[in-house]
Amino acid sequence: MKKLSYATLKEQNYDGYLLEDAPERVLQFGEGNFLRAFVDYFIDVLNEKAGFNSKVVLCQPIAPGLADMINEQEGLYTLFLRGFQDGQKVNKKRVISCVSRCLNPYKDFEEVLKCADNPDLRFIACNTTEAGIAYDPACQFSDVPADSYPGKLTQFLYRRFEKFGKEAGKGFIILSCELIDDNGKELEKCVLKYAEQWNLSEEFINWVKEENTFCSTLVDRIVTGYPRAEAADICAELGYEDNLIDTGEIFGFWVIEGPQSIKDEFPVDKADLPILITDNHKPYKQRKVRILNGAHTSFVLGAYLAGQDIVRDCMHDDVICKFMNQTIYDEIIPTLTLPKAELDAFAHSVTERFKNPFIDHQLLAISLNSTSKWRARVMPSLKGYVELKKELPACITASFAFYIAFFNGQELTDEGLVGTRGDNTYLIKDDKAVLEFYAAHKDDSVEDLVHAVCTNEDFWGEDLSAIDGFEAAVAFYLADIRENGTYEVMKKLVK
Template sequence: MEKLSYQTLEKLGYDGYLLKEAPERVLQFGEGNFLRAFVDYFIDVLNEKTGFNSKVVLCQPIAPGLADMINEQEGLYTLFLRGFENGRKVNDKRVISCVSRCLNPYSEYETVLACAENPDLRFIACNTTEAGITYDPSCQFTDVPADSYPGKLTQFLYRRFEKFGKEAGKGFVILSCELIDNNGKELEKCVLSYAKQWNLGDEFLNWIKAENIFCSTLVDRIVTGYPRNEAAAICEELGYQDNIIDTGEVFGFWVIEGPDSLKKELPFEEAGLPVIICGDHKPYKQRKVRILNGAHTSFVLGAYLAGQDIVRNCMDDEVICGFMNKTIYDEIIPTLTLPEEELKSFAASVTERFKNPFIDHALLAISLNSTSKWKARVMPSLKGYVEKNHALPGCITASFAFYIAFYHGTSLTEDGMTAVRPAGDTYTVKDDKQILQFFYDHKDEDAAALTHSVCTNTEFWGEDLTAIAGFEKAVSGYLKDIEEKGAYAVMKECL
């Protein structure tokens, strides 16, 4: 079977959209599954629908990477977006042709820097993981390349400045996709720190600030990557060998914080793509964290104790799905600031995403580090609801009891804390060591005492949760009911 290439597609009579030649207007730090199923997909559609006419040159951020595999296929790969949409099963296939090549900075860094001298280059996209945007003072300007991503970016920007520093409009629009708060602004801070540390001059510092736009963004798409178990059968059906097939869910949403002028430069709206360019991405981030992530965190622990293992199956259970929906629509949405219809539309998409027949999303995988997740994703909705209604949200309060019950283990091991489900099977609770040690130390307490210990642990929550009127008593009552009747019965009673 021939490897995927433009010639192979021509031989097979492929009649889908392809863009073989175009200027490289986008540099992308990151060649992994997520960016190829998200940013590169959107750019590919922009090329087709609006004549954006841009190739993306990829730069792998760490030494072992996909550069060789990508270049062997001339930048081409097949993307499958699969899921549940508008009540029907979807499996969309697209050959992505916006990628020109992939560079390895550890063997060809001068080639990477030479891209800065390309007058057509305008956009830089990146996703170097949460750990990628860090300022490491040990990085030096003379390193080939700098170890940190912001260090590499500073070196790249300096080469651009040397070539085009006297020309207005030759800076970059930088689209940071890392999963940290204010990702673009944090990246800009790191770059400015390197520019100062390396004594690159005030003129360069001013150019960074005046000619470059560091956009904070919110990204939202579950990307499942290379379908290892299905790859051989997929390639057989495609008629060509594709070693970098990518898969993700149908849902995708991108919010870019930037000036209105970007809407003309990046015509996502014209292409009908789910990308918003606005002055403040935070309300959309709050919507995602509170509704999507908050829904996960508030129901999965109870659902697992009730005998479920996979998110999709929970959506087929009237009680569990009903509990989740009541949490979202009655207790979370009323605490948010975006228009209600927009919030409800997003909530409806969440239920469809959770039903995705192509993703076996394990509840235990979601349970990882639930302490910090509950604090970040659910606690703001609890406090917002109490502040607005002067009453407790029943489902959210019950979810805190599910959290305590889930963490009620029997023994500590290297892997985590061993606990037992009502059905008798064991599972492992995974969280920070000091958190697991705390629960182990309190494992012999009754429902009331354990609830008090957890609620008053200010190291977990940053505050004493017993200060919320009635919360401790309600959680203790739910926890006692979970022990006596089971999590499923508690969910049912919440409805």
């Protein structure tokens, strides 16, 4: 079987969109599954529908990477976006042709720096994992390359400054996609620290600030990557060998914080893409964290104890699905600031995403580190609801009892805390201090356990027993769980 290439596609009379030649206008740090199914997909559609006419040159951010494989396939790969949309099962295929090549800075950093000499280059996109945006003072300007991503970026920007520093408009629009708060601003802070540490001149520092736009962004798409179990069958159907097949869900949403003038160069509106350019991305991040992530955290632990294992199956259980939707629509959405119609539409998309027939999303996988997740994703909705309504949100309060019941394990091992579900055991995984706390309280009465959890300020940053009636209500639900199970508690709450 022939490898995927432009020649192979021409032999097959492939009738989809392909862009064989265009200037390299985007440099992308990161060549993994997520960026290829998200940023590169959007750029490919921009090329087709809005005349963006841009190739993306990739740079692998760590020494082990996909550069050789990407270059062997001339930057081409097949992307499948799959899921449940408007009540229908969807599986869309697209050959992505916006990637020109992939560079390995650990083999030839000079080749990466040469991209800074390209006058057409205007955009830098990146996703170097949450740990990627970090300042490491051990990095030196003379390193080939600097170990940290912000260090490499500073080296690259300085090369650009040396080449075009006297010309306006030759800086970059930098689109940071890492999953940390204010990712673009944090990246800029790191770059400026290196500029000072390396004594790269006040003129360069001013150029970084004035000629470059560091955009904080919110990215939202579940990417499932290379479909190992299906790959051979998919390639047989495609008629070519593709070692870079990528898969993700249909839903995608990208919020870019920056000036509206970005649209003049990044014509997202012309391509009718789910990309929003705004002066404040935080309400959209709050929407995602509180609705999508908050929904996960508030129902999965109770659903697992009720006998479920996969998110999709929960959506086909009337009681669990109603409990989740009641939590979202009645208790979370009222606490958010975006227009209700937007929030309702996003909530509807969440239910469809959770029904995705192509993703077996394990509840136990979602349960990892649930203590910090509950604090970040659900606790703000609890407090917001109490402040707004002057009463407790019933489903969210019950979800806290589900959390305690799930963590009420009996044996602490090197791998985690062992809990029981019926005749079977499961592994509870969280920070060591969390597991040791629950192990120490494994034999507590309902009232003592709930009091110990609510008053643990190390977990919550405050004493939750100070919320009027919360501790007593959680104890009531936990007692009901021990007697009747989480499913019966949900059933009593749904309307």
